[in-house]
Structures are given as C-alpha cells and as structure tokens.
Amino acid sequence: MNRWNKDGQHVIYTAESRALCALELLAHTNGVVPAGNYKTMVIEIPETEIKELSVEELPKNWKSVKAYPQLQRIGARWYEEGKQLLLRVPSALIPTEFNYVINTKHPAFKNVSIASLESFFWDYRL
Template sequence: MIVFRLCKEKYRNELSGKGAEMSGGRWNSIGNAIIYTAESRALCTAEIAVHTPLGIVPKDYFLISIEIPEDIKIKQSDVNSLPKNWRTFPHIPGTKKIGDEFVNQNDFFVLKVPSAIIQDEFNHLINPGHKDFTKIKIQSVESFKFNQRLFDR
C-alpha cells in the first residue's frame, strides 16, 4: 500500500511524528508521536488547504510517497463508533483518545481513520514507535506545487 504525506521542505527527510507530538492533532494529544498520512495525493492537498488561510498559497512543500508492506496488520477505526461530533474543529478529546490509545497500546503499526474533510476517504496514522517501523520504505520525495485556485477567495 502506498500512502502520501505533504510536508515543508525542511522536514522532507524526516518521518518521526515529532511535529504531531509537539502540537497534537485530531488523532493525538501533545506528547504522542504519530505520522499523519493520506490514501491519496488529493486528500493530502485538502488537508493542507483547510489549515491554510485563504489567499496564501503554501510554498516549499514536498510530497512523500511511503510504501507500507502488504503483510502489515492495519487497525481500522469504526466510523459508527466515533463520537457524534468527531469532525469538528477544534479537535475533540474523543478522537485524540483513539489515537493516543493506538500509540500507547502499540499493537498495530497503522491506524486507518476516516478523513474529517473528504467523506469516504481515509487517513493512515503511522506509529513511529512500533517494531515494524523499519519495514516502511520511502518511494519518493518530490517537490509539490499547489494550484493557486485552491486558495483564492
């Protein structure tokens, strides 16, 4: 399986989850390292776009294509068991708890969660502390240019 991650140039060679560990996110609390990836380039683009003010086109981004071996067991979050308001912003404690438990239990390498932005699309959260972390392969790291129309008013 190939998953994708967009990141600033200075982090293009780093897959550590440290950024999410320092700031937290929808699926993790501050203090828990996790690597956010998406099942498509388009979903990666949407994830960056919703966090960028209108009128500002993100610059200096790179797209990382990551190969996760097919034999890796993936835990899938049950959409029906998520809290009713799981898509809201700011992120609610209920979704953070799901990701924190995933990291702390360390039973699975990847947690598949629904995208809060694009219905029926999925993000894949990678636990950098899992024993299988060395099995992933970075397929490519390439410069990524956003289309200005995504950020126009």
C-alpha cells in the same frame, strides 16, 4: 492540536492520495496556499495489520474541534497498545476517504521507507 494523538505521542499523519493530502493541508492553513516549494513524499509500508475506525464508531460530532479530546483518547489508546503500525481514520473533510496515522514507536516502523520524493505544484486557482 492534533485530532488523533496526544502531546508526546510521535506519529506521522498521512493521506491515502495526493489530492486528499493537499486538501487536508489547505484546511489546516485556513485555505491559504502554503508558500515555498513543497514535495510529496511517497512512502512504502510493509504489509501490516491496520486498525480501522469507521464513522459509526466515532462520536456524532467527530468532525468538530470539540470532539478532539474524545478522538485523542481513541488514538492514544491505539498508540499505547502498539498492536498496529497504522490507524486508518476517515477524513473529516471527505469521510469516504481515509487518512492514516503511523505509530513511529511500533517495531514495524523501521521497515517504512521513502519510495520517492515528487515536486508538488500548487495550482494558482487555490
């Protein structure tokens, strides 16, 4: 189940840093270090208008799974309106850091490009 979109809405979840991306992945795999070779995809996004959501705009329980239906409605509305390519949302793990949701149906999506692919090393202590 996705936090910020409903089924059938094609989005890409990204993080503002490699560290946050790794933490989000660990959280979504129940703390089990993913097996296999991983890559970090660094993407370039053209200057674009961003819809930003602050913690103050979200339901009080926004970090919980119980809030998913409300958050999906917020994300679905942004997706359907199609005004912005990016939705900036606070991370439920570190609310002062941000994840970005990319609307693949937005006209500017065609200008998103892969800048580089980097090997990602999972530290054995994780």
